[in-house]
Amino acid sequence: MGFTVAIDGPAASGKGTIGRAVAQHFGFAHLDTGLLYRAVGLRVLNGADPVEAAQSLQARDLEADDLRTAPVAQAASKAAAIPEVRSALVDFQRAFAMRSGGAVLDGRDIGTVICAGAQVKLFVTASDVVRAERRYLELAAKGQDVSRDGVLADLRVRDKRDRERDAAPLVAAEDAVVLDTSEMGIEAAVARAVAVIEGRMG
Numbered sequence: 013m014g015f016t017v018a019i020d021g022p023a024a025s026g027k028g029t030i031g032r033a034v035a036q037h038f039g040f041a042h043l044d045t046g047l048l049y050r051a052v053g054l055r056v057l058n059g060a061d062p063v064e065a066a067q068s069l070q071a072r073d074l075e076a077d078d079l080r081t082a083p084v085a086q087a088a089s090k091a092a093a094i095p096e097v098r099s100a101l102v103d104f105q106r107a108f109a110m111r112s113g114g115a116v117l118d119g120r121d122i123g124t125v126i127c128a129g130a131q132v133k134l135f136v137t138a139s140d141v142v143r144a145e146r147r148y149l150e151l152a153a154k155g156q157d158v159s160r161d162g163v164l165a166d167l168r169v170r171d172k173r174d175r176e177r178d179a180a181p182l183v184a185a186e187d188a189v190v191l192d193t194s195e196m197g198i199e200a201a202v203a204r205a206v207a208v209i210e211g212r213m214g
Contacts, residue, residue: 015040015114017209018123021136022171022182024143024150026193026201030136031118033202034209038116043074043108045119045126048101050079053087062091066100071108098179102126121180123188132212134205135184138194140168 035042123133144164
């Protein structure tokens with residue numbers, strides 16, 4: 013069995029950045045689980061059946077250049093509503109987590125549903141105002157026409173939906189270490205995550 017690090021948290025909390033940095037530090041594989049549905053959506057747009065696309069998904073599918081486009085997002089949303097697709101992607105995530113060389117997975121239900129037995133569970137969070145500012149700066153840097161108030165409102169709606177959904181709601185696992193990045197720089201947050209993981213490895 014490999015060593016698994018499960019990182020959950022709300023939008024713009026820093027979980028993806030921390031996940032990538034931690035994986036690089038330890039030489040583990042990293043999976044941004046949000047890309048799975050986009051990868052399936054892209055394959056559907058290219059003519060694949062959604063269930064077959066999910067069942068045959070490969071790691072290289074997550075490296076496609078156009079996963080962040082609007083058409084792919086729409087296709088991903090439709091595929092995500094299919095129970096067989098969701099079931100297949102749960103299997104993919106769990107198989108990824110079992111890699112012999114170690115794995116880091118970030119998402120919203122990794123420590124509670126996907127990898128409930130992970131050796132390390134982190135729940136990365138921050139205040140909604142801080143997270144909204146991060147997302148606003150990210151979007152503005154890409155040239156998107158956004159406002160701080162609009163981004164904050166959208167983030168609060170997303171938080172509510174994530175926390176109140178029936179299937180795998182966003183919540184910290186009982187044995188997760190909560191990492192509040194509201195007043196932490198990325199270097200400090202990564203250092204804290206690395207310290208927690210090293211403690212468990214020891």
